[in-house]
Amino acid sequence: MTSGGIWFRLANLDRRWVYLVIGIVTFLPIIFYIGVPVSITPEVQAVYRKIDSLSPGTVIMVPMEFGPSTMAELEPMARAVLRHCFSRDLKIISTALQIEGVILMEKVLRESAAEYGGKYGEDYVFLGYKPYPDIVILNMGENFRKPFPRDYYGNNLDDLPMMNGVANYSNTACIVNINSTSGVDYWINYANGRYGADLALGVTAVIATDYYAFLQSNQIFGLMGGLKGAAEYERLIGRRKDIANRSMTSVSVAHLFIILFIVVGNFAYFINRGKGRA
Amino acid sequence: MRREVPLTIVFVCGAFMAFQYFVPHYVSAAVYQYALNWTIIIGIFTLAVGIGSLIHVHYDRISRRKSTWLYSIVTLAGLSFMAVLGILSPNALTDSQGLFMKMYFYVLSPVQATMFALLAFFIASAAYRAFRAKTVLATLLLLSAVIVMLGRVPIGDMISGWLPEGLRISDVARYILDYPNTAAKRAR
Numbered sequence: 001m002t003s004g005g006i007w008f009r010l011a012n013l014d015r016r017w018v019y020l021v022i023g024i025v026t027f028l029p030i031i032f033y034i035g036v037p038v039s040i041t042p043e044v045q046a047v048y049r050k051i052d053s054l055s056p057g058t059v060i061m062v063p064m065e066f067g068p069s070t071m072a073e074l075e076p077m078a079r080a081v082l083r084h085c086f087s088r089d090l091k092i093i094s095t096a097l098q099i100e101g102v103i104l105m106e107k108v109l110r111e112s113a114a115e116y117g118g119k120y121g122e123d124y125v126f127l128g129y130k131p132y133p134d135i136v137i138l139n140m141g142e143n144f145r146k147p148f149p150r151d152y153y154g155n156n157l158d159d160l161p162m163m164n165g166v167a168n169y170s171n172t173a174c175i176v177n178i179n180s181t182s183g184v185d186y187w188i189n190y191a192n193g194r195y196g197a198d199l200a201l202g203v204t205a206v207i208a209t210d211y212y213a214f215l216q217s218n219q220i221f222g223l224m225g226g227l228k229g230a231a232e233y234e235r236l237i238g239r240r241k242d243i244a245n246r247s248m249t250s251v252s253v254a255h256l257f258i259i260l261f262i263v264v265g266n267f268a269y270f271i272n273r274g275k276g277r278a
Numbered sequence: 279m280r281r282e283v284p285l286t287i288v289f290v291c292g293a294f295m296a297f298q299y300f301v302p303h304y305v306s307a308a309v310y311q312y313a314l315n316w317t318i319i320i321g322i323f324t325l326a327v328g329i330g331s332l333i334h335v336h337y338d339r340i341s342r343r344k345s346t347w348l349y350s351i352v353t354l355a356g357l358s359f360m361a362v363l364g365i366l367s368p369n370a371l372t373d374s375q376g377l378f379m380k381m382y383f384y385v386l387s388p389v390q391a392t393m394f395a396l397l398a399f400f401i402a403s404a405a406y407r408a409f410r411a412k413t414v415l416a417t418l419l420l421l422s423a424v425i426v427m428l429g430r431v432p433i434g435d436m437i438s439g440w441l442p443e444g445l446r447i448s449d450v451a452r453y454i455l456d457y458p459n460t461a462a463k464r465a466r
Contacts, residue, residue: 013406015403015406015407018399018402018403018406019399019402019403021402022398022399022402023399026398036432036433036436037432037435037436038432039432039435039448041452067390068386068387068388068389068390068391068394069390069391069393069394070394071387071391072391072394072395100386100390102371103371103379103382103383104387106371131321131322131325132317132318132321132324135314135317135318135321138314138317139314139318142311142314146314146315146318147318152371153372194299205430209455209459209463210463212455212456212459212460212463213460213463213464216456216460225430226430228430228431228432248431248432249432251431252431252432252433252436253433254398254402255427255428255430255431255433256428256433257402258401258402258405258427259424259427259428261402261405261406262405262406262409262420262424264406265405265406265407265409265410266409266410266411266420269410
């Protein structure tokens with residue numbers, strides 16, 4: 001067989017070979033861990049600096065909206081941000097406005113609090129889920145008690161010590177929204193646009209590119225994108241061996257191989273097209 | 279009239295709310311509060327409409343034995359099972375040992391995560407088969423994608439670390455995201 005035969009076979013490669021290679025290159029770095037350097041971007045650093053500048057006892061809002069499908073990217077990010085907040089003795093108000101992930105977010109919040117001895121009602125409050133995030137976000141701008149007269153566990157908000165004197169966004173230092181849905185736009189339009197709350201976003205890598213415009217216009221003060229953003233935040237809080245950092249090698253190698261596939265595919269296409277002309 | 283009346287109501291309410299935003303009078307604020315209360319009530323009714331629509335669509339597929347009617351049975355069975363389980367379990371959302379929680383963490387969560395993870399394989403296969411530099415614009419898109427893909431992961435800096443600052447892959451990726459990408463998003 002001539003080399004043209006090889007390129008023809010490559011151009012018509014069974015996609016299962018591609019699946020197999022991607023599976024292997026993603027899986028092996030998890031088993032045989034090799035650390036890679038993770039550079040910190042200014043937009044992630046901005047979120048870290050903002051939270052780090054808050055004095056102990058300050059109320060911060062960390063609403064989370066992701067489900068099992070995006071928890072690989074956003075759960076490490078959420079844990080890193082919550083750990084930072086609890087380590088700074090900040091008081092956290094959280095909601096979960098995506099129905100698929102409510103239980104997951106409750107677990108993340110509870111476990112992160114437990115690592116730092118956080119007490120429910122005194123150090124953090126979980127409001128839970130209500131449908132129609134746009135309506136809820138608008139209502140919370142007036143008073144948290146409007147959409148959430150009771151928290152996730154059925155407690156009256158006024159019975160929780162942490163909620164004394166906390167009515168709406170103006171009583172929180174900032175909002176760090178960790179979100180995989182299009183509901184991010186509601187936080188920007190309503191929480192920041194209408195009520196002027198300081199807002200930072202943690203989103204999946206796929207939609208992160210959509211929000212650089214808001215970063216430039218200062219509608220958001222920080223942006224964490226995908227697993228890389230999570231890895232950067234873990235580095236900033238000094239947890240270099242957490243899951244996002246450990247996964248960076250897999251992500252890097254997978255990206256490299258996808259690019260390799262693109263290059264080989266293009267070579268095969270153009271060589272076969274040239275031979276076709278001949 | 280079936281379209282015009284609802285559209286008129288939506289337009290009038292939307293225009294009023296936009297106007298209300300710029301009016302600081304206490305009557306305006308009171309109307310805004312009243313409207314917010316009503317949106318909560320209407321939202322709950324639309325939830326019921328959504329569930330009813332889902333059941334109607336899948337029941338129709340089952341009764342007419344359409345091509346994917348078996349999956350419709352699975353859908354309705356899953357919906358019913360989890361709804362009944364959640365309603366009948368007094369502490370469904372807080373009991374970590376309850377069946378509801380176990381179904382969530384050991385069935386729903388892994389299934390959803392797996393479905394999303396499959397995208398990586400499909401993207402790789404699609405990129406190999408379809409991402410062709412056939413035109414100048416396609417080539418530019420391909421080059422931008424390669425730079426951003428490498429620049430957004432650590433390996434980009436590992437490859438281009440020897441270059442002066444500002445010319446490394448991560449810096450070029452950052453430039454692409456900050457300027458051409460932002461300009462395109464704003465234009466959209």
